[in-house]
Amino acid sequence: xxxxxxxxxxxxxxxxxxxxxxxxxxxxxxxxxxxxxxxxxxxxxxxxxxxxxxxxxxxxxxxxxxxxxxxxxxxxxxxxxxxxxxxxxxxxxxxxxxxxxxxxxxxxxxxxxxxxxxxxxxxxxxxxxxxxxxxxxxxxxxxxxxxxxxxxxxxxxxxxxxxxxxxxxxxxxxxxxxxxxxxxxxxxxxxxxxxxxxxxxxxxxxxxxxxxxxxxxxxxxxxxxxxxxxxxxxxxxxxxxxxxxxxxxxxxxxxxxxxxxxxxxxxxxxxxxxxxxxxxxxxxxxxxxxxxxxxxxxxxxxxxxxxxxxxxxxxxxxxxxxxxxxxxxxxxxxxxxxxxxxxxxxxxxxxxxxxxxxxxxxxxxxxxxxxxxxxxxxxxxxxxxxxxxxxxxxxxxxxxxxxxxxxxxxxxxxxxxxxxxxxxxxxxxxxxxxxxxxxxxxxxxxxxxxxxxxxxxxxxxxxxxxxxxxxxxxxxxxxxxxxxxxxxxxxx
Amino acid sequence: xxxxxxxxxxxxxxxxxxxxxxxxxxxxxxxxxxxxxxxxxxxxxxxxxxxxxxxxxxxxxxxxxxxxxxxxxxxxxxxxxxxxxxxxxxxxxxxxxxxxxxxxxxxxxxxxxxxxxxxxxxxxxxxxxxxxxxxxxxxxxxxxxxxxxxxxxxxxxxxxxxxxxxxxxxxxxxxxxxxxxxxxxxxxxxxxxxxxxxxxxxxxxxxxxxxxxxxxxxxxxxxxxxxxxxxxxxxxxxxxxxxxxxxxxxxxxxxxxxxxxxxxxxxxxxxxxxxxxxxxxxxxxxxxxxxxxxxxxxxxxxxxxxxxxxxxxxxxxxxxxxxxxxxxxxxxxxxxxxxxxxxxxxxxxxxxxxxxxxxxxxxxxxxxxxxxxxxxxxxxxxxxxxxxxxxxxxxxxxxxxxxxxxxxxxxxxxxxxxxxxxxxxxxxxxxxxxxxxxxxxxxxxxxxxxxxxxxxxxxxxxxxxxxxxxxxxxxxxxxxxxxxxxxxxxxx
Numbered sequence: 001x002x003x004x005x006x007x008x009x010x011x012x013x014x015x016x017x018x019x020x021x022x023x024x025x026x027x028x029x030x031x032x033x034x035x036x037x038x039x040x041x042x043x044x045x046x047x048x049x050x051x052x053x054x055x056x057x058x059x060x061x062x063x064x065x066x067x068x069x070x071x072x073x074x075x076x077x078x079x080x081x082x083x084x085x086x087x088x089x090x091x092x093x094x095x096x097x098x099x100x101x102x103x104x105x106x107x108x109x110x111x112x113x114x115x116x117x118x119x120x121x122x123x124x125x126x127x128x129x130x131x132x133x134x135x136x137x138x139x140x141x142x143x144x145x146x147x148x149x150x151x152x153x154x155x156x157x158x159x160x161x162x163x164x165x166x167x168x169x170x171x172x173x174x175x176x177x178x179x180x181x182x183x184x185x186x187x188x189x190x191x192x193x194x195x196x197x198x199x200x201x202x203x204x205x206x207x208x209x210x211x212x213x214x215x216x217x218x219x220x221x222x223x224x225x226x227x228x229x230x231x232x233x234x235x236x237x238x239x240x241x242x243x244x245x246x247x248x249x250x251x252x253x254x255x256x257x258x259x260x261x262x263x264x265x266x267x268x269x270x271x272x273x274x275x276x277x278x279x280x281x282x283x284x285x286x287x288x289x290x291x292x293x294x295x296x297x298x299x300x301x302x303x304x305x306x307x308x309x310x311x312x313x314x315x316x317x318x319x320x321x322x323x324x325x326x327x328x329x330x331x332x333x334x335x336x337x338x339x340x341x342x343x344x345x346x347x348x349x350x351x352x353x354x355x356x357x358x359x360x361x362x363x364x365x366x367x368x369x370x371x372x373x374x375x376x377x378x379x380x381x382x383x384x385x386x387x388x389x390x391x392x393x394x395x396x397x398x399x400x401x402x403x404x405x406x407x408x409x410x411x412x413x414x415x416x417x418x419x420x421x422x423x424x425x426x427x428x429x430x431x432x433x434x435x436x437x438x439x440x441x442x443x444x445x446x447x448x449x450x451x452x453x454x455x456x457x458x459x460x461x462x463x464x465x466x467x468x469x470x471x472x473x474x475x476x477x478x479x480x481x482x483x484x485x486x487x488x489x490x491x492x
Numbered sequence: 493x494x495x496x497x498x499x500x501x502x503x504x505x506x507x508x509x510x511x512x513x514x515x516x517x518x519x520x521x522x523x524x525x526x527x528x529x530x531x532x533x534x535x536x537x538x539x540x541x542x543x544x545x546x547x548x549x550x551x552x553x554x555x556x557x558x559x560x561x562x563x564x565x566x567x568x569x570x571x572x573x574x575x576x577x578x579x580x581x582x583x584x585x586x587x588x589x590x591x592x593x594x595x596x597x598x599x600x601x602x603x604x605x606x607x608x609x610x611x612x613x614x615x616x617x618x619x620x621x622x623x624x625x626x627x628x629x630x631x632x633x634x635x636x637x638x639x640x641x642x643x644x645x646x647x648x649x650x651x652x653x654x655x656x657x658x659x660x661x662x663x664x665x666x667x668x669x670x671x672x673x674x675x676x677x678x679x680x681x682x683x684x685x686x687x688x689x690x691x692x693x694x695x696x697x698x699x700x701x702x703x704x705x706x707x708x709x710x711x712x713x714x715x716x717x718x719x720x721x722x723x724x725x726x727x728x729x730x731x732x733x734x735x736x737x738x739x740x741x742x743x744x745x746x747x748x749x750x751x752x753x754x755x756x757x758x759x760x761x762x763x764x765x766x767x768x769x770x771x772x773x774x775x776x777x778x779x780x781x782x783x784x785x786x787x788x789x790x791x792x793x794x795x796x797x798x799x800x801x802x803x804x805x806x807x808x809x810x811x812x813x814x815x816x817x818x819x820x821x822x823x824x825x826x827x828x829x830x831x832x833x834x835x836x837x838x839x840x841x842x843x844x845x846x847x848x849x850x851x852x853x854x855x856x857x858x859x860x861x862x863x864x865x866x867x868x869x870x871x872x873x874x875x876x877x878x879x880x881x882x883x884x885x886x887x888x889x890x891x892x893x894x895x896x897x898x899x900x901x902x903x904x905x906x907x908x909x910x911x912x913x914x915x916x917x918x919x920x921x922x923x924x925x926x927x928x929x930x931x932x933x934x935x936x937x938x939x940x941x942x943x944x945x946x947x948x949x950x951x952x953x954x955x956x957x958x959x960x961x962x963x964x965x966x967x968x969x970x971x972x973x974x975x976x977x978x979x980x981x982x983x984x
Contacts, residue, residue: 030566030623031611034559039639042556064534067526068613068644068660069582072589074522076599086589090561091601092613093585095648097564097578107568109583109610118601119523121560121584121613131522141835147531152560152644156587168560343633 005355007289012233016284020162023292023356025279033160033167040356041279043300045170048278049150051202051297052172055194061146061174066128068152069119074127078252081126084219088156090121090167121154126220126271129175130249137177137267139258144187145177163280164237164492171275177267179257181246184268188244191272192225195240203278204295204408205229205285206415207239208438208487210463215447218271222246228462228487230415231284234436236462236489239281242272280492285411286380292357293380295407296400303329303336303396304358306349308365315340318364321389325362325374328393334400354379359403360396380407421485428476428488432459438489442482444475453477459488497847499781504725508776512654515784515848517771525652525659532848533771535792537662540770541642543694543789544664547686553638553666558620560644561611566619570744573618576711580648582613582659613646618712618763621667622741629669629759631750636679637669655772656729656984663767669759671749673738676760680736683764684717687732695770696787696900697721697777698907699731700930700979702955707939710763714738720954720979722907723776726928728954728981731773734764772984777903778872784849785872787899788892795821795828795888796850798841800857807832810856813881817854817866820885826892846871851895852888872899913977920968920980924951930981934974936967945969951980 005022006015020026025041037045053063069092076082096113100106122128129147136142154168174191178184192209199205207227217224221243229239250256250266259265286293296302305325307318322338329336337358339349346363353361363375374392377384380403387395418437422428431439443449443461454460464486473482497514498507512518517533520526529537545555561584568574588605592598614620621639628634646660666683670676684701691697699719709716713735721731742748742758751757778785788794797817799810814830821828829850831841838855845853855867866884869876872895879887910929914920923931935941935953945968946952956978965974 027624027627029559030620031559031561031563034561036559036624037557039554039556043554046555062531062535063538064531065529065537065662067521067523067528068646069523069526071523072599075589076597079597082599086591086599089587089589090584090611091586091589092582093601094583095581097567097581097583097612099578105568105571107564107574107578109585119582120589128522132519132528135519154560170557 005289005291008232015289016280017162019283019287019291025283025292026162028162031167033157035162035166035168037170037276040300044282044294044298045276045279047298047300048198048202049172052194052198052274053148053150055198056148056172056174059190059194061148061176063149064147065149065151066125066132068122070122070125070128072118072120074131075120077127077131078220078249080248081124081220085123085155089123090154090156092119092121122151123153123155124271124273125149125151125153125173125175126245126249126269127253130253130255130269133175133177133267134253134255137255137257140179140260143177143179143257143267144183146174146187147176148172148174161280163276163283166276169276171273173271173273176270177250177255178270179259179265179268181268184246184270185244188223188225188242188270188272191270192227192240192242195242195272195274196227199227199229199239199278199281200408202295202297203282203285204297204404204411205239205281206408206412208463208465210465210468210487212241212463213447213450213461213486215450216460218243220245220248221271222248225466226463228438228489229281229285230418230437230489231281231492232414233284234418234490236438236487236491237277237281237284238462238491239278240272240274243270245269245271286407287357291355293407294357294359295404296359297404299357299359300335301337301358302334302400303360303362304349304353305336305338305362305364306346306353307338307340308346308363310366314366317366317369321364321369325389325392329396332393332397334396360399362392362396378403380410419487422476425476428453428459429457432457432488432490436490438462438487440485440487441476442473442484443486443488444478444480444482446478449475449477449480453488457490459490462487462489462491497781497783500724507781508772509654511775511779511783517775517784518654520654523659525649527654527658527660529662529768532792536774536786536790537768537771539790539792540690540694541664544686544690544766545640545642547690548640548664548666551682551686553640553668555641556639557641557643558617558624560614562614562617562620564610564612566623567612569619569623570712570741572740573616573712577615577647581615582646582648584611584613614643615645615647616763616765617641617643617645617665617667618737618741618761619745622745622747622761625667625669625759626745626747629747629749632671632752635669635671635749635759636675638666638679639668640664640666653772655768655775658768661768663765665763665765668762669742669747670762671751671757671760673760676738676762677736680715680717680734680762680764683762684719684732684734687734687764687766688719691719691721691731691770691773692900694787694789695774695777696789696896696903697731697773698900698904700955700957702957702960702979704733704955705939705942705953705978707942708952710735712737712740713763714740717958718955720930720981721773721777722910722929722981723773723984724906725776726910726982728930728979728983729769729773729776730954730983731770732764732766735762737761737763778899779849783847785899786849786851787896788851789896791849791851792827793829793850794826794892795852795854796841796845797828797830797854797856798838798845799830799832800838800855802858806858809858809861813856813861817881817884821888824885824889826888852891854884854888870895872902911979914968917968920945920951921949924949924980924982928982930954930979932977932979933968934965934976935978936970936972936974941967941969941972945980949982951982954979954981954983
């Protein structure tokens with residue numbers, strides 16, 4: 001089954017695309033740039049959703065739902081935001097089809113059903129939400145508003161890749177309103193922490209927290225905070241962003257409140273989001289040439305049990321033992337699947353579960369029954385061992401934590417080994433092409449320099465790390481004075 | 493706070509609209525026909541979702557996600573389905589905006605970004621899903637496919653009402669593929685049962701299971717099964733449908749499989765869905781002139797505790813007691829909120845929780861502290877009693893079941909009292925206008941008679957009840973022979 005999966009070292013991009021298909025995560029659809037998320041892929045996304053949702057609620061947020069469509073007049077209200085998304089908008093212009101006068105089996109757009117005002121399919125929801133908040137906010141007593149939405153959004157991307165860049169994607173978007181600037185800044189930082197803790201603890205994916213430069217900021221934000229991860233091909237991936245929107249949307253939609261002191265003031269805003277892009281990040285962080293590797297926290301099945309048998313009788317005996325084992329594992333919170341399909345041989349099952357990244361595989365055959373043992377195989381390390389049946393539950397439970405931690409540590413080592421400080425632009429280009437990864441370099445702080453470096457190398461400033469060490473230096477490109485290093489990389 | 497809520501008996505429709513707004517469930521948005529589901533409303537919907545999702549998974553279904561857009565050529569493939577939805581479709585024709593040449597602060601649709609093929613915003617997903625299933629199904633080994641999707645859909649309704657009929661709504665749609673007709677029929681029936689059990693047990697809303705007549709069938713279905721509920725104004729509401737799609741979509745999208753016997757056969761299909769419309773059904777089944785009434789299973793807060801105090805010291809003492817009480821209630825699985833806002837007086841809090849349908853309200857004042865008591869008020873019956881603190885947890889836990897059952901029984905009595913057998917068309921019209929509710933009458937089985945009755949009375953056949961008693965009779969309208977009674981009603 002794993003036949004045909006290219007090696008990462010030979011063609012990382014092809015490896016990724018084929019892995020997504022072969023592991024049954026997603027596929028391209030009949031609609032340009034839109035994907036179908038298949039049940040196995042969706043089950044992983046559901047685990048991400050459930051965990052994030054829990055963390056949002058623990059930090060005081062509530063879910064709500066706002067319209068899919070944004071009328072053009074609302075869309076254009078916040079100028080920078082509108083400008084940032086105008087070039088990639090799906091636009092609804094009509095609300096009816098009619099029978100094609102030339103072919104009764106076909107339908108055509110009914111020209112008499114043209115909308116007076118076009119509707120934009122939301123690329124993000126600040127406009128529609130701030131237009132709504134206007135009605136909800138009169139006094140400081142109505143603040144803060146702490147709302148999250150799980151939704152689909154559409155950005156008309158020309159070059160798409162499953163999970164990483166699709167015309168339609170699933171995400172959550174938090175939109176909060178505050179009485180003071182400081183409270184909004186605190187919220188922006190808090191939600192970045194929520195994202196960072198989630199990616200580190202749950203996805204076993206190390207991230208660097210930082211600030212975006214002006215060039216890379218969200219359209220309409222005063223400040224964008226981000227978490228940046230590093231993929232195995234040495235390219236960076238922006239895994240989540242949290243925006244301090246200042247009073248930009250409050251001003252665009254005229255949202256004022258009466259303060260405790262009785263003054264009319266504009267409301268302060270944040271927004272923050274992560275998307276199905278995290279699925280791509282997960283895959284490119286941990287997987288290997290054999291297929292998907294999943295941290296136990298996100299595995300739809302943490303354990304799979306494969307029976308090895310020649311007769312129905314043997315299968316029955318094995319099933320008896322498995323029944324108890326499964327109930328013991330489940331009672332310890334381990335999700336487990338008994339792969340007793342009779343239409344596939346053990347070898348094919350092994351290959352499939354390897355490809356789909358099931359963290360632990362147990363195999364039980366007649367000899368195991370005799371000896372009271374189980375064969376245990378770890379997906380991440382490929383190590384196998386024979387374990388006594390009475391020790392297997394504890395062993396597996398322990399492995400759930402161990403594998404989770406090992407994957408994190410491995411990714412952390414890789415990431416840390418791929419942050420390289422450089423002093424010259426020659427070095428910069430050399431590291432970018434040969435070693436790859438993050439390049440820590442001095443930068444003179446101007447968008448022009450950033451643009452030129454991007455033009456010459458395709459590398460962008462991924463972030464100015466939080467709590468960055470302040471040191472005097474010279475810009476790697478212009479030689480102008482600089483106070484700190486920033487992180488450059490080629491990025492997804 | 494409940495000031496201004498009209499009486500149900502005076503203007504049911506106005507009562508509904510104002511209740512939805514005043515209880516903070518939803519509101520109209522700046523987009524024609526699209527609603528904003530507010531946090532309190534969304535919290536109820538989340539409880540419905542979680543429970544349904546659990547029941548879908550228990551019956552072997554997996555979630556997945558398919559594109560929002562349906563290319564026109566796919567949309568028109570299944571002729572009846574296309575015909576049924578063509579007149580209410582939002583159509584995307586362009587993928588870019590540009591600056592208005594006449595006003596740089598405005599945006600206009602960029603005519604150079606016209607799509608070659610228009611995209612329909614999904615009104616339902618059979619077309620896009622069966623176009624996908626075509627690639628997934630080759631052999632009987634690939635069947636059944638049991639998939640559900642949680643999604644937003646758009647149907648361009650001219651007259652909209654919050655939750656009941658909106659241009660965009662949230663729903664789940666199950667789409668299954670089977671090797672045999674019988675298996676597909678069994679699935680259709682099984683999912684109707686899942687819906688009926690959910691509405692009865694969880695929403696405390698009685699439903700009648702039945703079949704739709706040809707007139708009322710889903711466009712593209714061979715058979716539509718439904719659950720019909722009765723609202724307090726005597727109008728019926730279709731609460732869920734499960735469709736046996738025969739081989740219609742398999743034929744439209746050429747989806748065949750190789751059977752065990754090696755023959756090429758078309759695949760059999762079902763689809764089934766419930767939507768945010770259930771929120772409307774919930775409201776109109778249980779609520780009263782004071783506001784929302786919620787069955788405990790769906791209440792975001794099952795219990796609210798209001799402190800009655802004059803000094804900060806008293807509030808502190810009460811808070812101490814409440815802390816223990818809350819932890820005891822939570823440990824028994826009861827969700828509870830301590831409403832210790834200092835910006836509102838107890839009376840205002842009582843009114844708000846009444847309006848929002850919190851099933852049980854506890855009030856604790858200084859006298860209660862002295863006496864070791866709590867005042868308990870039931871939302872559904874308005875009964876109040878003073879309960880000893882050491883008995884309160886058991887009392888509340890018991891009430892959760894009691895209120896849930898009482899609401900169901902009350903709604904059941906109302907529904908059963910509003911099924912009236914009639915023999916003549918005079919009686920039919922009289923009952924419809926005065927008593928209202930379901931009318932059980934003989935019908936000659938023709939669409940023409942159904943149409944005429946609808947034209948004359950606005951009543952439609954809600955369903956032919958399952959396991960209907962077979963009896964000889966005469967059609968209430970034509971006098972032609974009939975073998976069974978069917979249920980007529982005016983409906984939402």
